[in-house]
Amino acid sequence: MKELFTTGEAADVCRVSQQTIIRCFDSGRLEGFRVPGSRFRRIPRDSLVKFMKANAIPLDALDTGKKKVLIVDDDAEIVDLLVEVLTRDGRFDVKTATSGYEAGIQTHRFRPDCLLLDYMLPDVNGNIVCHTIRRNPEFENIKIIIVSGVIKQDEIDQLLKSGAQDFIKKPFDINDLIKRICTTLEIAQRAS
Numbered sequence: 001m002k003e004l005f006t007t008g009e010a011a012d013v014c015r016v017s018q019q020t021i022i023r024c025f026d027s028g029r030l031e032g033f034r035v036p037g038s039r040f041r042r043i044p045r046d047s048l049v050k051f052m053k054a055n056a057i058p059l060d061a062l063d064t065g066k067k068k069v070l071i072v073d074d075d076a077e078i079v080d081l082l083v084e085v086l087t088r089d090g091r092f093d094v095k096t097a098t099s100g101y102e103a104g105i106q107t108h109r110f111r112p113d114c115l116l117l118d119y120m121l122p123d124v125n126g127n128i129v130c131h132t133i134r135r136n137p138e139f140e141n142i143k144i145i146i147v148s149g150v151i152k153q154d155e156i157d158q159l160l161k162s163g164a165q166d167f168i169k170k171p172f173d174i175n176d177l178i179k180r181i182c183t184t185l186e187i188a189q190r191a192s
Contacts (some may be wrong), residue, residue, distance in 0.1 A: 005043045008138045012111050013048065014057050023060035024051065040137055066093040067185050068114035072103040072129070073147070074122050080169070082116060085174055091187060100124030107133065112142060115186055119159070130162035143184045147172065 024030040032043035097103040119126040149170035
């Protein structure tokens with residue numbers, strides 16, 4: 001269960017703009033703290049719940065207990081397979097994107113815990129996506145797993161240096177993929 005929220009995450013939960021959350025934080029209506037040495041704000045879960053109750057904001061979006069996975073791939077068959085398998089698993093809330101541009105929009109809206117990222121997208125490669133996400137402190141906790149069939153070892157090493165946590169080669173074993181997502185997100189493994 002998430003115990004600490006960025007202003008963007010709190011905005012998503014409350015279904016308001018990030019600026020609204022920042023104004024409430026800065027005015028003292030929403031309690032939290034600033035990250036030492038930076039301008040970034042963090043809101044503890046209990047403060048967010050208190051704020052939501054005080055403002056009659058439904059608590060249903062606070063936490064489903066599921067990990068959010070954004071699948072970024074332009075291969076419709078792989079996307080359909082991954083959506084079906086991860087949804088059926090029950091531990092994941094899943095969204096998709098088919099380009100780097102769409103992935104950027106979904107990352108801001110959905111605030112995924114994990115990106116399953118195809119290395120070669122129509123408009124950008126995985127290195128650029130990794131760099132872009134890692135440059136934004138709001139996304140510091142997003143895990144990135146690269147999934148690709150056409151890649152060399154030096155490119156894999158570069159992706160891991162760019163901020164990806166893992167690399168899975170296509171074609172992949174679906175059970176292995178789920179295990180590696182669980183390991184990356186620190187979700188307990190199910191007994192086989």
